[in-house]
Amino acid sequence: MRGSQEKLSLAWFLRHPLVATCILLALTIVLPYLRVGERLKLLTFLPLARAQGQVGGSAYEELSEDERVRFDLQRERDRNSSLASENARLARALLDLKALGGPDFAASQLPPAINAQVVFHGDSSNWRHSCWINRGRKQGVSDGMPVVAGRTLIGRIFMVGDDHACVQLLTDPGFACSCLIVDPDNPQQDPESRVRGVLRGDGSAMPHFPRLELEDVAVGAEVKPGMYVITNDYSGQFPLGLAVGVVREAIPQAGFLQVRIEANMDLATLEVVQVLQHRRPELEQQALQLMRKK
Amino acid sequence: MIQALQVRTQPPRYRWRIVAGGGLLLAAVHTLLLHRLKLGDFTPDLYSVFALYLGLFASRQGRYVPSLALGLIRDFFSLGLLGSYGVLYSLLHKAAGRARGKLDPERPLNVFIMALGGTFLVNFGYHSMLALSGEGIGWSRALARCASVAAASAPPAVLLYPVAHYLLHKLRVGRSGGYWNI
Numbered sequence: 001m002r003g004s005q006e007k008l009s010l011a012w013f014l015r016h017p018l019v020a021t022c023i024l025l026a027l028t029i030v031l032p033y034l035r036v037g038e039r040l041k042l043l044t045f046l047p048l049a050r051a052q053g054q055v056g057g058s059a060y061e062e063l064s065e066d067e068r069v070r071f072d073l074q075r076e077r078d079r080n081s082s083l084a085s086e087n088a089r090l091a092r093a094l095l096d097l098k099a100l101g102g103p104d105f106a107a108s109q110l111p112p113a114i115n116a117q118v119v120f121h122g123d124s125s126n127w128r129h130s131c132w133i134n135r136g137r138k139q140g141v142s143d144g145m146p147v148v149a150g151r152t153l154i155g156r157i158f159m160v161g162d163d164h165a166c167v168q169l170l171t172d173p174g175f176a177c178s179c180l181i182v183d184p185d186n187p188q189q190d191p192e193s194r195v196r197g198v199l200r201g202d203g204s205a206m207p208h209f210p211r212l213e214l215e216d217v218a219v220g221a222e223v224k225p226g227m228y229v230i231t232n233d234y235s236g237q238f239p240l241g242l243a244v245g246v247v248r249e250a251i252p253q254a255g256f257l258q259v260r261i262e263a264n265m266d267l268a269t270l271e272v273v274q275v276l277q278h279r280r281p282e283l284e285q286q287a288l289q290l291m292r293k294k
Numbered sequence: 295m296i297q298a299l300q301v302r303t304q305p306p307r308y309r310w311r312i313v314a315g316g317g318l319l320l321a322a323v324h325t326l327l328l329h330r331l332k333l334g335d336f337t338p339d340l341y342s343v344f345a346l347y348l349g350l351f352a353s354r355q356g357r358y359v360p361s362l363a364l365g366l367i368r369d370f371f372s373l374g375l376l377g378s379y380g381v382l383y384s385l386l387h388k389a390a391g392r393a394r395g396k397l398d399p400e401r402p403l404n405v406f407i408m409a410l411g412g413t414f415l416v417n418f419g420y421h422s423m424l425a426l427s428g429e430g431i432g433w434s435r436a437l438a439r440c441a442s443v444a445a446a447s448a449p450p451a452v453l454l455y456p457v458a459h460y461l462l463h464k465l466r467v468g469r470s471g472g473y474w475n476i
Contacts, residue, residue: 017358017384020384024384122326122329123324123325123371124320124372125368125373125420126337126339126417127374127417129373130373166373172373173431174373174427203439
């Protein structure tokens with residue numbers, strides 16, 4: 001009787017933890033559809049990300065003329081050194097890009113890219129894989145854009161702030177991408193006869209040249225070690241021809257082939273990446289493209 | 295007896311500072327440090343070890359909400375669904391309460407067993423949530439990974455729990471019936 005007279009308040013929830021847990025569980029399932037969680041997380045993460053790249057402000061107006069000149073000189077020196085290090089990083093990225101040049105798919109045109117620096121790697125969960133970059137909505141980055149290093153796929157944009165964005169790496173369990181397996185010894189292979197599969201991240205705890213797996217590859221498909229795995233534009237989410245990795249082994253399973261591949265990129269040492277300004281086409285555009293192909 | 299009553303009537307000490315400080319510190323350790331060690335699947339889940347400590351040794355009022363808050367802090371620094379770890383840690387404190395009734399948590403072997411089981415359950419629960427949202431990695435592989443994480447987390451728990459006891463003692467937090475007044 002006493003229980004029925006109790007008012008529903010925060011204290012009541014604290015006394016009934018299982019009810020509160022069930023409500024939280026329900027919210028956990030519902031909130032992702034509204035992307036409330038991501039927005040809240042951005043609020044927490046962004047001050048950290050900003051703190052990485054900003055220098056504390058000084059009372060510039062209060063300085064004397066000499067002090068201002070010295071201050072400006074020091075600022076320009078700092079800027080020079082940061083530009084020099086950025087230049088070195090970009091030169092290294094360009095070398096990587098040249099080194100990755102391979103068969104014909106590597107010659108295909110990619111969408112315009114935005115260069116970005118990786119601010120920090122890591123995720124507090126052992127299962128998820130992400131990193132943060134110093135480019136955001138103001139620079140034209142938006143949700144779902146592919147992120148590459150040279151021509152190698154790294155992941156996709158998951159959350160975007162004004163000046164920073166979170167990248168879901170291809171080893172994250174939530175990452176999936178349609179892929180093609182191409183034979184480097186036979187670059188003139190008919191595109192229709194290329195082997196297709198779906199790359200899924202497995203939350204591999206070792207992002208150092210991670211071993212990835214390609215699923216849904218048809219049994220009987222000719223897959224040999226050393227073949228290249230590249231992205232397919234089947235779903236429109238990623239452009240055709242981004243390198244993913246090299247086939248290491250193919251294991252026949254019931255009804256499909258399990259293809260193990262070694263990634264081209266060491267995800268733990270990423271410094272400079274490019275965000276491709278590629279947008280997933282609308283359904284109508286995809287239908288038109290398909291009709292043109294036929 | 296009188297001392298125990300005094301501890302019980304004292305307000306909790308450092309509860310939110312321990313939860314917020316410990317949560318942020320461990321989030322930073324997981325985010326910035328542990329993945330650099332390249333331990334593979336044997337990366338310890340220190341965050342769950344800490345949540346289990348609260349479930350085992352915090353006073354009755356210092357278990358549920360702090361565990362929930364701890365889980366939410368971890369969720370904020372992760373790509374996963376907001377509330378996943380919140381739910382898991384609030385369930386972990388219940389399981390820890392049951393386990394405490396059967397095993398003495400002051401014995402290193404019991405701590406090892408409870409940390410092994412606790413971290414395994416948390417990681418398995420997390421994978422179940424991933425699987426519900428279509429992001430699972432396959433149950434056999436997930437079981438192997440959960441076992442690896444649990445095996446890597448139990449030994450640090452045996453070492454870290456006495457350190458945590460020592461620090462709380464130094465902070466002059468009261469203890470009654472084996473529970474810290476936090």
